[in-house]
Amino acid sequence: MSASIVQIRIRVWDRFVRICHWSLVACVLTNYYLVDDGEGLHQWLGYVASGLVGARIVWGFAGRGHARFADFFPTPRRVVAHLRELGAGRGISHDGHNPLGAIMMLTLLAIVLLLGLTGFLQTTDRFWGEEWLMEMHEAFASALMLFAGVHAAAAILMSRIERTNLIMAMVTGVKVRRSGVNPWRGRHSPILRLPEHEIRD
Numbered sequence: 021m022s023a024s025i026v027q028i029r030i031r032v033w034d035r036f037v038r039i040c041h042w043s044l045v046a047c048v049l050t051n052y053y054l055v056d057d058g059e060g061l062h063q064w065l066g067y068v069a070s071g072l073v074g075a076r077i078v079w080g081f082a083g084r085g086h087a088r089f090a091d092f093f094p095t096p097r098r099v100v101a102h103l104r105e106l107g108a109g110r111g112i113s114h115d116g117h118n119p120l121g122a123i124m125m126l127t128l129l130a131i132v133l134l135l136g137l138t139g140f141l142q143t144t145d146r147f148w149g150e151e152w153l154m155e156m157h158e159a160f161a162s163a164l165m166l167f168a169g170v171h172a173a174a175a176i177l178m179s180r181i182e183r184t185n186l187i188m189a190m191v192t193g194v195k196v197r198r199s200g201v202n203p204w205r206g207r208h209s210p211i212l213r214l215p216e217h218e219i220r221d
Contacts (some may be wrong), residue, residue: 030199069136102120
């Protein structure tokens with residue numbers, strides 16, 4: 021007997037989070053691939069990116085639901101529980117960021133801020149022309165692209181595990197989850213949906 025496939029729609033990301041996310045992606049990709057270092061546009065895109073991160077941090081405290089840091093902050097207990105479930109081959113479904121995704125998200129935000137800071141310092145009299153600062157800025161840029169690539173690959177992988185298109189969810193704000201075959205086990209078994217509040221810190 022085959023199990024029926026049921027679609028579950030969950031509203032996750034509000035409009036502010038989605039606009040902030042894709043605007044930041046646009047700033048980063050444009051600055052890295054299309055604009056030369058030192059151009060005025062490069063600097064202003066860096067400032068805009070830093071401003072978007074600042075706005076997202078504020079929204080992490082002032083927003084609602086899954087936009088709030090309290091909803092997904094990766095405490096050690098949450099991370100360990102998530103790793104154990106993944107190691108056991110059980111796909112735990114988080115409505116917001118899962119703990120590993122939260123670590124990556126916070127890391128990316130921090131790197132963007134460090135890029136903005138090192139870029140700004142290069143325009144000041146005290147640090148103008150400092151080779152070590154330019155190299156640090158370039159290193160942060162390379163790290164950002166590396167982590168962003170890992171982030172994108174992880175989103176595709178977790179979309180498969182959780183049976184929901186995580187990338188599209190960041191476009192529409194809605195996660196559409198299918199309950200049916202567990203891709204890790206190759207048979208019909210429901211994914212465990214673990215509400216964030218069930219993990220006590």
